[in-house]
Amino acid sequence: MTRLIVVVEGQTEEAFVNSVLKPHLDPLGVYTSATIVGKRLAQRRGSGGRGGGHYRHWRRDIVKLLEPASRDCWVTTLFDLYGLPDDFPNYETIRQLPDRAARRGACEAALAEDVDHHRFIPYVQQFEFEALVLAALPALGNLLDDPVQQQGLATLTAEIGAVAPEDVNDGPQTAPSKRLLAHVPGYNKVLHGELATLEAGLPTLRDTCPGFDGWVTGLETLVTEADGDDG
Numbered sequence: 001m002t003r004l005i006v007v008v009e010g011q012t013e014e015a016f017v018n019s020v021l022k023p024h025l026d027p028l029g030v031y032t033s034a035t036i037v038g039k040r041l042a043q044r045r046g047s048g049g050r051g052g053g054h055y056r057h058w059r060r061d062i063v064k065l066l067e068p069a070s071r072d073c074w075v076t077t078l079f080d081l082y083g084l085p086d087d088f089p090n091y092e093t094i095r096q097l098p099d100r101a102a103r104r105g106a107c108e109a110a111l112a113e114d115v116d117h118h119r120f121i122p123y124v125q126q127f128e129f130e131a132l133v134l135a136a137l138p139a140l141g142n143l144l145d146d147p148v149q150q151q152g153l154a155t156l157t158a159e160i161g162a163v164a165p166e167d168v169n170d171g172p173q174t175a176p177s178k179r180l181l182a183h184v185p186g187y188n189k190v191l192h193g194e195l196a197t198l199e200a201g202l203p204t205l206r207d208t209c210p211g212f213d214g215w216v217t218g219l220e221t222l223v224t225e226a227d228g229d230d231g
Contacts, residue, residue: 001029001031001072002072002074003031003032003033003072003073003074004025004030004031004032004033004073004074004076004219005032005034005035005065005069005073005074005075006021006034006035006077006078007034007037007058007061007065007077007078008035008036008037008078008079009036009037009078009079009080009129011036011190012129012190012194013034013078014035014036015193016078016129016193016197017032018033020194020197021216021219022034024202024216025219025220028220029223030219030222030223032219035065037057037058037061037079038053038057038058038061055084055088055089058079059114059115062075062077062120063115066115066117066119066120069119071119073119074119074120074121074222075119075121076121076122076215076219077111077121077122077123077124078123078125078129079107079123079124079125080124080125080127080129081100081107081125081126081170082127082128082170082175082177084107088107088110089111089114090106093106094106094110100167100170101126103126104124108123108124109122111124121215121219123215125166125211126166126167126211127166127168127169127175127176128170128175128176128177129177129193130175130176130177130180130193131165131168131176131209131212132165132193132209132212133176133180133192133193133196134160134165134179134180135165135197135200135204135205135208136196136199136200137196138200139196139197139199139200139204140153140192140196141153143195143199146186149184149186149187152183152185153183153184155183156180156183159179159183160179164209164210165208165209166209166210177189
């Protein structure tokens with residue numbers, strides 16, 4: 001049996017893994033679960049179930065998950081490129097890279113080098129989880145009854161135009177999550193993010209988000225990887 005633990009930043013991503021990724025990967029023999037990075041520390045500090053925080057806490061949690069794991073257990077991440085903690089490895093160098101895809105690749109390379117484990121698969125979503133929600137805007141529209149929300153969604157759809165969801169930029173006011181909050185009054189990240197991506201379906205998300213698709217494709221092969229892992 002191949003196990004996969006997806007380390008995520010918050011409840012939205014945790015719900016997405018459980019409702020969208022897990023039903024796809026489990027039948028392939030990759031039994032998937034999610035854990036929120038930094039959640040235990042946040043709970044001890046009275047911050048509830050919210051994770052995130054400093055990179056050093058991310059690394060500690062990832063390493064702890066890998067240490068006792070069998071050779072059939074893999075750990076991956078679903079982190080946002082937008083808003084990386086400033087203690088992330090090579091942070092200053094990465095943030096100055098002009099090419100967006102290069103920034104994401106550099107983040108994943110920095111994670112791989114810092115954790116340094118052959119069963120660790122770093123993945124950073126460009127620019128954030130809400131890129132997947134932008135890929136699911138028609139499905140999001142099916143969840144909204146308020147005419148004001150529907151009009152805002154239409155404005156957002158026109159504003160994005162033909163730009164691919166993963167290419168919608170990461171400015172403080174124009175990142176995908178900021179656009180959703182600005183245009184869709186009452187948008188709830190946890191509720192609407194999970195339901196919209198679930199209704200849109202994994203094939204739609206993969207068709208429009210090539211970075212995400214490449215990650216999922218790699219996860220689908222983990223049964224084969226585990227069979228060939230001698231140590």
